Amino acid sequence: MARELIISIYLFAFRNVFCFFKLWPQQRKTTFIVSFGQNVLFTVNELEKRTDEQIVILKTANCSMPFREKKSRKVLCFKAYAILDWFRSVYHLATSRYVFADNYFGVLSVSSFKKNVRCVQLWHAAGAIKKFGLKDRAIQARSLKAYRRFQKVYKRFDHVVVGSEKMADIFKESFGITEKEIVRTGIPRTDLFFYHAIVDYCRKGFIRDIPAIINKKVVFYAPTYRDDMSALLHLDVDQLYKQFSNDYILFIKLHPSLREGFINKYPDFMFDVAKYNTNELLLVTDVLITDYSSIPFEFSLLERPMIFYAFDLEEYEQQRGFWEDYETLVPGPIAKNTNEIIQLIRKNSFNLNEVRRFAEEWNTYSQGHSSKNIIDFLYF
Known part of the structure; x- marks a missing residue:
């Protein structure tokens, strides 16, 4: 009960700040929300090599990947206690044209992106043994409010990157998505x-x-x-x-x-x-x-x-x-x-x-x- 209350308060604050920054003009910018980092690293390197896109990397508490800042790349600490970086992070999410996520992030449930924004799920693994997403037994034991929040996050994805038909089928079940969201490009981290x-x-x-x-x-x-x-x-x-x-x-x-x-x-x-x-x-x-x-x-x-x-x-x-x-x-x-x-x-x-x-x-x-x-x- 206390956990859900804290989450609700945090998301309420995030939604209001996001809506405020959404009034700012959209920029030629791609923002990555990162908890693992390896898929993001390869994608960012390719993006920098082939475009002049401004890149923003939001490192969450679990991210240990040492992303370096460059002229075209900002790296921010996306944690509530890092107040200044947190506000900057929300600003970049609200003014980007592409948003990548490599995991489940609850803030996406209240991120009402502009119509032309494309949100991409760059899941951190090439396959799965244990169930996750809406099929995770731990999630199924959560409250109805929490379950609906998970659904909102998964519905936010315009594209979900896969490396196989096996994983495409798993994502359809885990995220409740359809064939049109599946992107068969392969998993970036495997390029190595x-x-x-x-x-x-x-x-x-x-x-x-x-x-x-x-x-x-x-x-x-x-x-x-x-x-x-x-x-x-x-x-x-x-x-x-x-x-x-x-x-x-x-x-x-x-x-x-x-x-x-x-x-x-x-x-x-x-x-x-x-x-x-x-x-x-x-x-x-x-x-x-x-x-x-x-x-x-x-x-x-x-x-x-x-x-x-x-x-x-x-x-x-x-x-x-x-x-x-x-x-x-x-x-x-x-x-x-x-x-x-x-x-x-x-x-x-x-x-x-x-x-x-x-x-x-x-x-x-x-x-x-x-x-x-x-x-x-x-x-x-």
């Missing part, structure tokens, strides 16, 4: 996997920071985010070190709340790579261990092994819900404990043909030119 020069450049950068990757393979443990941070606690690093420290190193991304006071017993084996871009980490990863994350959809383009460490499969499925049967969907073996992970790696129990099929199914339109395709579609 097709640029061989960038792949080599990224690898050299990691070698400078972590020389161990020259002679050892990289296992990257990248579970989906959990409120209780329990995923890392279920991985027996002691066992992994004993079995694989001669041939492998382990990459993990420690959440800030875990990093403080965390003692790494194996600094020559386990590395906290939280400061690095996830896509760049995937380029140097030999074996990915994940669970319900969307990372496999992009990683599959590299045609490398994956292990799905679903130690809480039944519980998680009951809480969130999956789009398909988990065991049928994932392109790799499922492990329920660390010992099973060890056996899978030791026996090389991977079917890369299954990974290739998965990549083709979920990245149909992501062929290395997705950023270009989006700019062509919208601006030319």
Whole structure:
């Protein structure tokens, strides 16, 4: 109840400020609301390369992508406590001709854009295992007022970018949209996997920071985010070190709340790579261990092994819900404990043909030119 009251007050204030700034003339300007950033980064780079569009990037509280300001690019802190930047952010949203969002943003429910404005959903993932949007079980448990707000946000999208027919169908269900909103350009962040020069450049950068990757393979443990941070606690690093420290190193991304006071017993084996871009980490990863994350959809383009460490499969499925049967969907073996992970790696129990099929199914339109395709579609 208190949460809904706070949201209502905030949106009331936002709506009034937005309507005031809407009286200002529209400009040749594109504004991005960002919580993840990787799709936005590739889209912005292509937009800057091919147009003279003024670009504004509104970084929300969850955005860790280090966007730099340029002559044609403003970067603002879109948080309520950053008052001056917040007012500037609302002004830019109200006076832009294009607005991109890479996630759900409640302010869109009260952003009555001018008629010629095009609002684009540049979703942060190429695929989905767990349900989201209107099909998210957590949302279905919210109040009717909240549910209607979610619907208003999703109805605000003129275009929703997809990389496959599978994802197009999921968005139609999740957002309650129709075929006319679907844009089949591919997912911008996947362009990285097709640029061989960038792949080599990224690898050299990691070698400078972590020389161990020259002679050892990289296992990257990248579970989906959990409120209780329990995923890392279920991985027996002691066992992994004993079995694989001669041939492998382990990459993990420690959440800030875990990093403080965390003692790494194996600094020559386990590395906290939280400061690095996830896509760049995937380029140097030999074996990915994940669970319900969307990372496999992009990683599959590299045609490398994956292990799905679903130690809480039944519980998680009951809480969130999956789009398909988990065991049928994932392109790799499922492990329920660390010992099973060890056996899978030791026996090389991977079917890369299954990974290739998965990549083709979920990245149909992501062929290395997705950023270009989006700019062509919208601006030319």
